[in-house]
Amino acid sequence: MSGAGKAFVEARGIHVSYDGNPILERVHMSVERGAFVTILGASGCGKSTFLRLLLGQETPQKGEILVDGKQIAAEPDPDRGVVFQKYSVFPHLTVWQNLLLPAEIGGSPFLARLFGAARRHAEEAAEEMLVEIGLSHARNRYPAQLSGGMQQRLAIGQALLKKPRILLLDEPFGALDPGIRADMHVLITELWRSCGMTVFMVTHDIQEAFKLGTRILVFDKVRHDPHAPERFGATITYDLPLDHKAKAAAALPPDLLKTQSHQGVDVHA
Numbered sequence: 001m002s003g004a005g006k007a008f009v010e011a012r013g014i015h016v017s018y019d020g021n022p023i024l025e026r027v028h029m030s031v032e033r034g035a036f037v038t039i040l041g042a043s044g045c046g047k048s049t050f051l052r053l054l055l056g057q058e059t060p061q062k063g064e065i066l067v068d069g070k071q072i073a074a075e076p077d078p079d080r081g082v083v084f085q086k087y088s089v090f091p092h093l094t095v096w097q098n099l100l101l102p103a104e105i106g107g108s109p110f111l112a113r114l115f116g117a118a119r120r121h122a123e124e125a126a127e128e129m130l131v132e133i134g135l136s137h138a139r140n141r142y143p144a145q146l147s148g149g150m151q152q153r154l155a156i157g158q159a160l161l162k163k164p165r166i167l168l169l170d171e172p173f174g175a176l177d178p179g180i181r182a183d184m185h186v187l188i189t190e191l192w193r194s195c196g197m198t199v200f201m202v203t204h205d206i207q208e209a210f211k212l213g214t215r216i217l218v219f220d221k222v223r224h225d226p227h228a229p230e231r232f233g234a235t236i237t238y239d240l241p242l243d244h245k246a247k248a249a250a251a252l253p254p255d256l257l258k259t260q261s262h263q264g265v266d267v268h269a
Ligand SMILES: Nc1ncnc2c1ncn2[C@@H]1O[C@H](COP(=O)(O)OP(=O)(O)OP(=O)(O)O)[C@@H](O)[C@H]1O
Pocket: 018, 019, 023, 041, 042, 043, 044, 045, 046, 047, 048, 049, 050
């Protein structure tokens, strides 16, 4: 398994089954702090399941996930932020209220209200984020009054306000037009660089995976039973550091793109 630098997020011998069907098996991964890891794989091979493990939303039947050498808590915590493909902001709150909410819930779990200096700090942070995600002009609008790209920018801003050390993105740009997607690539790259987070992003778009990632993980099955397709789970079959992107591209087997497009992966490369 490749991966230079000290391990920050590690998966050790992960196995996950649902209803007796293995989904992930023997998954090992060691990722350095500050990496931007893009995750590819055929539809249904367990990519979102893997993100849920990193989030602490699910626990594996076997193996463990470590962050900074410690086993992660069996529940989501502010260390880890998440953005899904479907807009995950609160529809009944304005842009501004959505951005204030993480601080309000974090600082006052029961009332979700902040007062005095704590409120001022939260407002300053929200104001900065509003500018960074380019939504200052839309601060009083509700999510339903925003475009898809704007809603996704809001979801990313909301996740980042909690200052997570690890950001998990599950096809965050999958539903966006190519032009807006390109804008989102610029935004997420800038935020990743300025916040120093470690990012894990699931995508079906190989070009996007190469463009954004410093590391690509490919999930696939290495064992197949033609009579029982559910018999084996997927594992990480390629782990490509992209410090030298051309080299990594050359390391991809020529049939990878073909295999993936056959299995339902959108190939825009
Ligand atoms: N809670 C659950 N209970 C039972 N089966 C589940 C559960 N969650 C996921 N699965 C199954 O596990 C498999 C992997 O699902 P997962 O969503 O992780 O795949 P994926 O690679 O992210 O797929 P896609 O690319 O289509 O989003 C699928 O067959 C799915 O039906």
